[in-house]
Amino acid sequence: ISEKVYARNVEFEGVQYIGHLRNTPGGNQDFLLFDPSLSTSIYSLYIASDNLCIRCLVFVDSSKPCTIEQEIGLWWKAVKLEDIGGLIQIRSDVSFGIPQRF
Template sequence: MPRETPTYALLPCALCQFETASGDDIVISSCFHSACLDMVDLEDELYLLRFVEAMRYKRQPNLLQKEMRRHHLITCLSAGLLESFAQQGTHLPLELWNKIAEHLLPHYASANARSLWRRIKPEPVRMTEDIWCKYVDFEGIRYITKLSNSPSDGWELIYRPSGESIKYIFTAENHLGVISLLFSTSSNEPQVDEAPGIWWRTVHVKGEDLALRERIDACSLLFTCP
């Protein structure tokens, strides 16, 4: 009986999150595109592991989310290429730059993520004071990246004490990070419109201080309550 040819499922690149394909140069041990690994340029192995964890999808995005991400990256990259090369005297139609951008997407996605990635020190946030939020726009989506009782320019006020103790925090998350926070004095779920690819998580707050340990990436938050 003839033996069937085995098939293999290729994992997406851990840096750009685009699918690997036959013929791609990859680093097998961690499933990186070799070019993506060059783009992030993190020689310290610990930093690289933290960056990979920051970019890891917590859930699989649906097909619409994948297509929206792809379209956004192509639009941004092709516009940047058109402007940059026009300044050097090279004028090509946008449609052609779109085609070129499609071939550069993994490299561009990795470089873009690396440009935003920062190490963030944990900071306790007191529930007895105003809480301010800093957002970051990443691949066309606005994520919460930092909370503080002491705002800086561009921060938004998301909570002001009313006298009642906050018991729960509801976090709206997609496959990569936290996009919204709601504070509540009860465990009743907030009345919000459902959105594809968005999940709500409940965090029980104990005591007056909420200890937030912000993730090393610029896109999401993890909560630890004392």
């Protein structure tokens, strides 16, 4: 991953979800999720979701142990970034965006 990734959370029924991902901040509500200049080797993306949407994204070096929080109703999936070519595409039933290369 060669570019910064910013995220914005949205809250629904008291639960925080990932609402947007961008390469540049879109406002003061966006936070820096990943900065390639601060990281060594990132090989995997851990995705936490429930029955509604994505709740958490964690970029990790898959050669090192990663601790994730277990929670009832929360499912984790690991994706090797090389398998998706560095292209993270988010789709929702609210709006469809242009895929962004991170």
